[in-house]
Amino acid sequence: MQVNYAEHKKRHYTLKNVRLETGFIKDESGVIATQTDLFCVEINNGQVSQVFANDEQLADAIDAKGLLMLPAFKDMHIHLDKTLYGLPWQALSPKRRTVADMIAYEQEIIPHLLKTSVERAGQLINLLQNYGTTFARTHFNVDTTSGLRSLENLEKALNNKKGTFSAELVAFPQHGLYYTDSAALMKEAAQLPNVSFVGGLDPFSIDGDIEKAIDFTVQLAIDNDKGIDIHLHDAGEEGIRTIEYLIEHTLKNPPLQGKTYVSHAFALAHLSQKAAEGISEKLSEAKVGIVSSVPFRNKITMPIPTLVKHGVEVLVGNDNVQDYWSTFGTGNMLQKAKLIAELYGWETEFDLSRTLRFATKGTLPLDNNGAMQWPMTGDDADIALVDASCSAEAVSRMSPVNILISKGNMVPLKS
Incomplete structure (x- = not known):
């Protein structure tokens, strides 16, 4: 047209x-x-x-x-600061299998990527816009390799799109709070007015201490009036214990309720139905949300219907769009909604119409x-x-x- x-x-x-x-x-x-x-x-x-x-x-x-008018789409978990989009095609390396492997790789390549990250972030935003997205919750690296330069370049890219695209920013210690010494940088980032959330990364497997990492993140959020959005890839008992410990903190601190999220939360995908019901009730009581990229590799299927049934806020995002973590992201929030509908059998007129909410933030x-x-x-x-x-x-x-x-x-x- x-x-x-x-x-x-x-x-x-x-x-x-x-x-x-x-x-x-x-x-x-x-x-x-x-x-x-x-x-x-x-x-x-x-x-x-x-x-x-x-x-x-x-x-x-x-x-x-x-044409049908719909609410513009919102991508609620993406990394605009470190995409490979706009560069020649690269598939994933078989050498890098763990989060620790990826941290080491980032420490090597981020200084080079920062040289063109403003332009590439702009190209990725263009892609999102062409699929109908006008808003994103974007994480930006806070790490000892790059300091706050990822934020500086991201803000330049967003300023170039002022008026047609907006974002809320999450300070994300991609290399761990304590795995690398990033706590001081996180304190600096949390004081910035443009930063809305503070994040975290696998308090057990990366930082080695669930309580220490969560205590720090919660206090940082309270001191600076920010929300929380942590990345949690840890499965098993440690993953569940991390979620429950964050729930405990949120219940004790009402200002964090409705502003606290766990991204990925893969531990939930391995629970029995009864256990999923139980933790969904706890998440709902504490008003702690789950942010998912809707994974389905290796038979990982998140219990989104159970979370929704219990009133847990479930947000969805593309996460990676052609980067060194994953090559499968499309940038299309309707594709995410369709995938949810397919995974959970939501195929009637009514159910499909309701599934649109995952593309529009409700x-x-x-x-x-x-x-x-x-x-x-x-x-x-x-x-x-x-x-x-x-x-x-x-x-x-x-x-x-x-x-x-x-x-x-x-x-x-x-x-």
């Missing part, structure tokens, strides 16, 4: 022929289809200012030509009863217009994004 991207400089405009979901169509078996209709949507000063009956003759309106056009709840007047104008008839089709077919709007600004996409 041809769009005049000079429009992105305008703060007030109207879209016509916009397809919005208006309800579910049901029979005796339940939801069998999604009802839609065409509307006009007015955008003013970065927000939805009005949704009204469609007027095909409306002058000066941008014609959406029947925002859905219709509530569970089929009532319209997005877009509403006052909502941020973060919008993806996709070539699909409904949310269920968009997830199932990973429908292409033809128009992307971020805070009211139109984002130029590759054709």
